[in-house]
Amino acid sequence: MPVQAPSIDRALAQAGDLIIDVMNRNTLPGLAVGVVAGSELVYAHGFGLADISGGREVTPDTVFRIGSISKTFTAIGLMQLWEQGRFGLDDPVNDYLKAFKVEHPDPSAPPVTFRHLLTHTAGIGEAPSLRTLLNFRNVFGLAAREGETVPPLGEYYGGLLRTEVYPGAKWAYANHGFATLGQLIEDISGQPFESYMLERVFRPLGMNKTDFLRSERVRSQLAAGYQIKKGLLEPVKYMEIAVRAAGSMFSSVNEMAKYVAALLNGGANESGSVLRPDTLAMMMEPHYQIDPRLTAIGLAFWIDRVGDHRVVSHGGGWPGFTSSMAVAPDDGVGIVVFTNATTLLAPHSVALGLLRRILDVPDPATQLPRPGLLERPHVWRELVGSYGPKPGLLTNARIWMMFGGEAEVVVRDHRLAIRALTGPLRKGLPLYQVNGPDALAFETVFEGEAIPVVFQPDATGRIECLCIGGMGPQTLYKRSRFESVKFRAQVALGSAAVAALWAARRCRRREEREHD
Numbered sequence: 342m343p344v345q346a347p348s349i350d351r352a353l354a355q356a357g358d359l360i361i362d363v364m365n366r367n368t369l370p371g372l373a374v375g376v377v378a379g380s381e382l383v384y385a386h387g388f389g390l391a392d393i394s395g396g397r398e399v400t401p402d403t404v405f406r407i408g409s410i411s412k413t414f415t416a417i418g419l420m421q422l423w424e425q426g427r428f429g430l431d432d433p434v435n436d437y438l439k440a441f442k443v444e445h446p447d448p449s450a451p452p453v454t455f456r457h458l459l460t461h462t463a464g465i466g467e468a469p470s471l472r473t474l475l476n477f478r479n480v481f482g483l484a485a486r487e488g489e490t491v492p493p494l495g496e497y498y499g500g501l502l503r504t505e506v507y508p509g510a511k512w513a514y515a516n517h518g519f520a521t522l523g524q525l526i527e528d529i530s531g532q533p534f535e536s537y538m539l540e541r542v543f544r545p546l547g548m549n550k551t552d553f554l555r556s557e558r559v560r561s562q563l564a565a566g567y568q569i570k571k572g573l574l575e576p577v578k579y580m581e582i583a584v585r586a587a588g589s590m591f592s593s594v595n596e597m598a599k600y601v602a603a604l605l606n607g608g609a610n611e612s613g614s615v616l617r618p619d620t621l622a623m624m625m626e627p628h629y630q631i632d633p634r635l636t637a638i639g640l641a642f643w644i645d646r647v648g649d650h651r652v653v654s655h656g657g658g659w660p661g662f663t664s665s666m667a668v669a670p671d672d673g674v675g676i677v678v679f680t681n682a683t684t685l686l687a688p689h690s691v692a693l694g695l696l697r698r699i700l701d702v703p704d705p706a707t708q709l710p711r712p713g714l715l716e717r718p719h720v721w722r723e724l725v726g727s728y729g730p731k732p733g734l735l736t737n738a739r740i741w742m743m744f745g746g747e748a749e750v751v752v753r754d755h756r757l758a759i760r761a762l763t764g765p766l767r768k769g770l771p772l773y774q775v776n777g778p779d780a781l782a783f784e785t786v787f788e789g790e791a792i793p794v795v796f797q798p799d800a801t802g803r804i805e806c807l808c809i810g811g812m813g814p815q816t817l818y819k820r821s822r823f824e825s826v827k828f829r830a831q832v833a834l835g836s837a838a839v840a841a842l843w844a845a846r847r848c849r850r851r852e853e854r855e856h857d
Contacts, residue, residue, distance in 0.1 A: 372678065418542050452508070461518060481738075485583050661681060725751055744763075759807075
């Protein structure tokens with residue numbers, strides 16, 4: 342049932358306090374927020390500066406790089422072709438690709454399908470190769486410097502994009518998978534990707550100041566991007582995105598409000614239609630879910646709940662920019678938040694914070710630990726230990742960045758906790774029981790947001806893995822002490838120390854003999 346206007350008005354009356362608090366806590370130069378109810382933009386405001394050097398303020402017309410929210414547009418463009426009967430979701434994509442192919446080194450591997458690419462389960466991983474992954478200067482191989490020519494994808498991949506693991510074997514966020522979907526739009530339609538999106542998606546929605554390229558449509562209002570170093574803002578050099586269909590869109594709050602209105606109204610707004618209502622509804626249904634207690638993946642969209650309310654969302658990030666879009670389709674409300682700074686969860690915190698206020702749902706992070714909920718210390722012995730991903734360096738890149746390749750569950754200060762070997766979770770986060778009957782469901786708090794952490798048993802009842810939401814549906818499997826990265830690192834360091842001592846002793850004895 343759609344939220345009533347008085348509830349929205351009450352929630353938005355104090356929106357500025359929430360937004361300013363998040364901006365101050367995260368050192369953001371500028372931020373733009375839009376709230377859509379039904380088909381109307383009911384709140385559109387800019388805060389701070391779009392360009393520090395010029396003193397230009399953020400407005401609802403300020404253009405931001407919205408990063409991976411672009412993926413949802415790419416998916417809509419692709420599903421238009423699906424509606425025309427041009428392909429099936431479970432068809433092999435190589436039957437349609439002309440510029441390059443997507444293959445696993447094992448010729449007996451199952452083929453990559455459209456559904457695999459749309460749900461990040463194709464087995465592609467973070468980068469096409471280890472060399473590309475280690476190229477930090479061009480954002481793991483995703484970028485070209487300003488003035489450099491972005492090569493066609495067929496040339497970029499050398500005619501072949503390799504998958505690291507079998508399709509469907511695991512979930513791994515894949516920008517290159519969505520770049521491939523952009524190529525499929527081009528190869529199936531016979532029209533360049535960017536012009537197809539202008540003609541078939543942006544124009545029908547009346548989004549005349551949005552583009553996948555830094556064109557005249559967007560250039561004059563574009564915000565400058567910044568990064569935060571030691572608490573100070575530093576400009577970020579402009580870089581072109583080589584995998585455009587995965588994240589190169591430029592748009593503003595006023596423009597994106599038209600898109601959100603279409604998502605809330607079956608694929609159409611006052612300007613036109615881009616999809617049939619049943620097609621959009623299917624995209625917002627779960628197509629991949631590792632655990633019913635965690636976020637599901639639709640066709641490009643994340644599907645979660647805020648309280649009892651279904652929320653469909655996507656975020657985005659690119660050096661100098663971070664974005665968030667959250668839509669409650671059953672309640673008729675959607676929110677977009679953009680900032681011109683590299684941050685982690687700040688736009689997400691604003692979007693969810695405003696959505697909770699509108700839907701009258703308390704912030705789960707403030708409800709932890711749950712009062713009156715008895716902890717289950719008798720099961721902790723089964724849960725503690727080391728957990729790591731299935732093999733695949735490229736498909737585990739984000740786990741390495743967040744956890745150092747492995748998470749450890751420990752008991753600390755009379756409470757279960759999770760910690761990483763390196764990175765932001767190294768000091769550990771407490772795990773709070775959240776469901777009395779379910780002893781394996783927990784939440785932790787990271788950057789002010791509640792993150793679900795659930796454990797799964799195998800067929801014998803022994804704990805097999807833990808699954809973490811909020812950062813993508815990551816699955817980490819329990820390891821023996823001897824299999825853990827931590828133990829092997831300790832052994833390696835110990836062996837190195839013994840070898841160093843032995844070498845020092847030999848050197849000392851040699852010096853003593855020479856002295857004698």
